[in-house]
Every structure is written in structure tokens, then in C-alpha cells.
Amino acid sequence: MLILECPYCGVKAEETEFHAGGEAHIKRFGPGSSDADFEGYLFNRENPKGVHFERWRHANGCGKWFHVVRCTMTLEVFGSYSAQVSEPPQEIRDAITAKRPGWCWRDFA
Amino acid sequence: MSEPQSALTGTTCDGIAKIREVGLQGMITLRGDLSATEIASAIADATGCALPALREITHEGRNSVSWMSPDEVMVFVPYDEAEATAAKLESALTQVHALVVNVSDARAMFELEGPNAREVLGKLCPVDLSPDSFGQGIIRRTRLAQVPAAFWMTSDASFRVVCFRSVAQYVFDTLKIAAQPGSEVGLYTQANG
Numbered sequence: 001m002l003i004l005e006c007p008y009c010g011v012k013a014e015e016t017e018f019h020a021g022g023e024a025h026i027k028r029f030g031p032g033s034s035d036a037d038f039e040g041y042l043f044n045r046e047n048p049k050g051v052h053f054e055r056w057r058h059a060n061g062c063g064k065w066f067h068v069v070r071c072t073m074t075l076e077v078f079g080s081y082s083a084q085v086s087e088p089p090q091e092i093r094d095a096i097t098a099k100r101p102g103w104c105w106r107d108f109a
Numbered sequence: 110m111s112e113p114q115s116a117l118t119g120t121t122c123d124g125i126a127k128i129r130e131v132g133l134q135g136m137i138t139l140r141g142d143l144s145a146t147e148i149a150s151a152i153a154d155a156t157g158c159a160l161p162a163l164r165e166i167t168h169e170g171r172n173s174v175s176w177m178s179p180d181e182v183m184v185f186v187p188y189d190e191a192e193a194t195a196a197k198l199e200s201a202l203t204q205v206h207a208l209v210v211n212v213s214d215a216r217a218m219f220e221l222e223g224p225n226a227r228e229v230l231g232k233l234c235p236v237d238l239s240p241d242s243f244g245q246g247i248i249r250r251t252r253l254a255q256v257p258a259a260f261w262m263t264s265d266a267s268f269r270v271v272c273f274r275s276v277a278q279y280v281f282d283t284l285k286i287a288a289q290p291g292s293e294v295g296l297y298t299q300a301n302g
């Protein structure tokens with residue numbers, strides 16, 4: 001079971017207080033984009049064994065969306081951060097590096 | 110005119126803790142930028158309560174104000190004062206982006222009382238309810254079995270629990286099962302030594 005911390009209300013609770021919202025930092029391709037970009041936006045997802053970025057919602061709490069980085073293999077959580085950013089902040093990257101040196105996920109490292 | 114009725118019209122149950130549906134309770138949702146001074150002063154004028162900080166609840170007489178999210182508080186006043194209080198808040202907040210709604214009839218409130226009250230909630234919610242971690246002045250929104258709920262302490266051995274009116278019967282029945290006689294776990298009394 002995951003223990004997540006909501007960055008908005010500071011509540012630390014197990015995952016049943018939250019709701020998973022799928023992969024994080026997906027760039028939207030809408031009308032006017034190429035078929036390949038649109039297909040990628042709709043269907044192509046990471047499936048890593050290790051570091052993974054996700055969106056979660058504090059569904060049974062303050063209701064806010066936020067980002068979580070965790071390890072899909074060990075369920076270790078590296079940190080959570082605001083939903084209002086398009087890439088992870090430096091302290092989150094540093095926290096991952098401390099545990100998983102050399103990690104990379106899409107364009108992030 | 111129809112007569113207002115609370116969700117379970119004051120139903121009670123006795124087990125390892127006393128459960129009581131509190132009856133009609135005024136509740137007003139207020140959303141806006143909580144750092145705006147207009148909001149803090151509107152709340153103080155309408156209720157006498159201070160604007161609660163993160164995850165806190167403040168009280169003044171029969172009124173309370175609880176933090177609900179970074180941009181939302183819940184105002185508790187007597188049921189028959191809710192309309193007037195909501196109108197007062199609304200007229201005080203015409204110059205800022207804010208939303209005030211009287212949700213009294215859309216919620217239900219329970220009281221949970223007795224030395225095992227912590228334990229009853231602890232069986233149902235993913236929350237550390239040990240006295241070291243949870244005491245008066247804190248509001249916690251969480252999952253109560255299968256539904257969202259919020260609670261705070263009104264004394265060392267009593268809680269108020271708020272849920273959506275549509276799940277009031279479920280919450281009452283679930284609390285009743287968690288409080289059935291002989292079901293003490295003794296977790297928090299052990300922790301107290």
C-alpha cells in the first residue's frame with residue numbers, strides 16, 4: 001500500500017484516501033496536430049519498472065489534484081508536488097537521484 | 110410550509126461509544142482566496158470565529174469555522190441562522206471572487222461520544238487517532254469506510270462527524286457496527302499506558 005502526502009493540505013495517508021489519475025505531465029495534442037502526435041497523446045504511456053510520475057487526487061480530503069513520483073517496483077514514494085507545474089521541481093529530482101542515481105523518465109532525469 | 114427534517118431525525122445508538130445524529134445544523138460552504146483580508150473579516154463579522162489555519166477548526170459560542178481545502182471553509186451556525194448568515198457573508202464579499210452556499214440540508218452531522226470514540230473512528234478511517242496525533246482544534250477530511258466524511262473533536266472523548274446527507278444512513282449504520290458492544294480493541298488506551 002502507498003503512503004502519499006497531499007502537498008496542499010499536508011495530510012499523509014494511505015492510498016485509499018486518494019484516487020489515482022494516471023500518468024503525469026502528458027502534453028495535450030488537439031485539433032490541428034498530426035495523427036501521430038494525437039495518437040501518442042491518447043494512447044502512448046510509459047510502463048516503467050522503477051521511477052514513475054503520476055497524477056493523484058485527494059478525493060476524500062481537500063479534493064485537490066497533485067503529482068506523485070514513486071517506484072513501481074518497490075512502491076517507494078519519492079515525493080509529491082503541485083499540479084500547477086509542467087515538470088518536476090528540482091528538489092523532487094534530487095530526492096529521486098538520492099535513491100535511484102541515474103534515473104530517467106521520458107525527458108526528465 | 111414544509112417542516113425541515115434532519116437526515117435521521119436525531120436517531121441514537123449505544124455501544125462502546127454513543128452515536129447520535131445531531132439533528133438540524135446550519136452549514137455554509139464558503140470558497141474563495143482565503144488569504145484575502147475581506148474573507149477573514151467577513152467570517153469574523155458573521156460568526157465571531159477566526160479564519161482557521163490549515164486543517165484547523167475555530168469556535169465561538171455556537172458557531173464554528175473549519176478549513177476544508179486551500180480555497181474553502183465550512184461555516185457552522187445554528188440551523189435557523191444559516192440563511193441570514195449566508196446572506197451576510199455574501200453581501201460582505203461582493204468585491205472579491207467568492208462563493209457562499211447554504212448547504213445545511215445537503216449534509217448530516219453525528220456526535221460520537223465516550224472513552225472509545227477514538228477507536229470507533231479509528232476502525233473506519235485511515236487516520237492516526239492517537240491522542241498524540243489528533244486532538245481538539247483539528248479538522249480531518251478523510252474516508253469513513255466507503256464514503257467521504259470530516260470530523261473534529263469537541264472534547265477529549267467526543268467527536269462531530271459530517272457527511273453528505275445521501276449517505277447519512279450508511280454512516281450511522283457503519284458507526285453502529287464499529288461501536289457494537291464488546292468490540293473494544295484498546296489500542297489507544299494501551300498507548301496511553
Ligand SMILES: [Zn+2]
Pocket residue numbers: 006007008009010011058061062063064
Ligand atoms: Zn489534500
